[in-house]
Amino acid sequence: MTFITAISKEVKFMSDIAKQIQQPKESWLDKLARSLGLASRQDVAMHPFRVIVDKEISDLVRSWRFKILIGIIVLTCVGSLYTALTNIGHAVKPGDPGNAFFFLKLFTISDGTLPSFFVFISFLGPLLGISLGFDAINSEQNKGTLSRVMAQPIHRDYLINAKFMASITVISVMFFALGFLVMGLGLVIIGIPPTPEEFLRIVFFIVLSIFYVALWLNLSILFSVKFRQAATSALAGISVWLFFSIFYNLIVKLIARATMPPEMAPERYIVAHRNFILDLLRLSPSQLFSEATTTLLMPSVRSLGPLTMEQVHGTIPSPLPLGQSLLLVWPQLTAIIAITVVCFALSYVFFMRKEIRSR
């Protein structure tokens, strides 16, 4: 029952957003401005960039594909939360240093039947990103609206920037809503409040997820500029995603087996080989994301590469503080942001150079 009310709340929340976007009411700012005798927002023209962002957001929220996606994601979250809650009793082992972060387990544990929350996000996030961006530009072109909008007195990059802004806003609102919803439900059901550090870790996890989805969003916007047919660009996006989530790991495994040093090789060779394979794996954005989220959500993770016995010797098995965890995932985070920026820059350049003709 609790789930259902929560979901209906969520749906209502989303539809409220949609309504607000459709009918901008007089805000307190306007009232304040009017009472002070200043010009209210009604008297001044909205900045064209705002206008496009507003329109794009309302388009996204009202579109069927968004409703379907939100349905899938809410369902999986509820499912993973359910497995986490039924198993959380077994997850606590006496003497485990991770026990201090009991609340974070909500996001990470599973009994093997259903993946945990963060695995779901890493799996569905790309799909969300791709589906929000794959027809950003080419559908405008095919509808014949691109040349019409471009004939208005706006800068050309407003359109592509606004499309990105709109999708990112929608994704951020949705992820924060979901994350906090899971937190709230967990709080109600297990009755143990999160510590401030846990809360911060979850917030960082959400921000990271948004960046990760933004990466796929930008990739699909890039395809939407390059390919004229929306179906082609969707397929291109999905195939890149499939490649990295399935085939890339297989290929790396093949390489690993082929280059494996003999069992009796000196330790440094084995470590070097492990590091080499890890570096190969890290070319895939999903690997970067899963390493980063694991570190953020499991404070007991202290290194992402192999550690020798000498390095481990004498360490106290305690969780890392948040600062140290962030430091550990900094390269991953930077890489994700870098790929995002590169994809966006490419689509920006291609879009600016594109000749805009009617249909």
Place this chain on the structure above:
Amino acid sequence: MAENIIELVDLTKNYGSFTAVNRLNLSVKKGEVFGLLGPNGAGKSTTILMMLGLTEPTSGSVKVCGINSTENPIEVKRRVGYLPEDVGFYPDLTGMENLKYIARLNGIPEKDVETKAREMLTRVGLDEQAEKKTGKYSRGMRQRLGLAEVLIKTPEVIILDEPTSGIDPTGIREFLELIVQLSKEEGLTVLFSSHNLHQVQQVCDRVGLFVSGKLIAEGNIESLSQKLFSNESFVVEAGLASSGNGNNGNGLVSSLKTIEGVTSVLQEELKLYVGCSRDATADIAREIVSSGAELAYLHKKEYGLDDIYNRYFEGGEVHE
């Protein structure tokens, strides 16, 4: 002397080795309705895109309202309303919402958006369909909505790219009447691109004939067709119900030839083809009726664009 509101100087656009627009010089005066006439692929749309700064010319310069379109497209687009060929709208939004979106993009203050959009819809005769989704609009309605969008920014110049393609004849007539009315009432300059001479003839003050990236002739329709069909600008086809009394047929032909401006008369059974250098339809009708023959119909034949530029090339006046 009216100022030139559109000025193209030596405008050239190359796509690789293909020259879409070739050293084009053109000027359009304020308040004029100018027709850009040419077949598909003649470079009309490319020229229009360059006027709006949507594509960069390879060389030459474009000035609209005294502003260089290549360097300052935003200012040009503020003053120019452009209706693209086969204009598209967001199908999930109503006509009103589509129009309001464009109004906001043009920086119209929020409180005026609604009233202004309503006013424009009424003006183009779409107020009853305002709340209908544009996905359900017919082609003619879309074109009208496009015109409303062009007008909502109160432009100085309107550029219409093939605005009549795909609309039924009544729709075309209404649309053209609307344009003429607007240009007269508001003193707007209209640039109208089309491949249909007949429509251009109805509305335009002056016409530029555009073939494979070049402007091969310019002037008003009369002078253009006089130039191209030096002695036979018009052909009048007359159908007779009966040739009257007996031998009068030959007499009719010779008396028709005496009408001023008539250059040739050809008789086929009950049909007469009269070629003339001026519009002598009325005189021909009078002559036929007074000869005693029964006139069934009289038809002034229009030359299509094909006739015009085929004739132009046949005439050997222009060689590439």
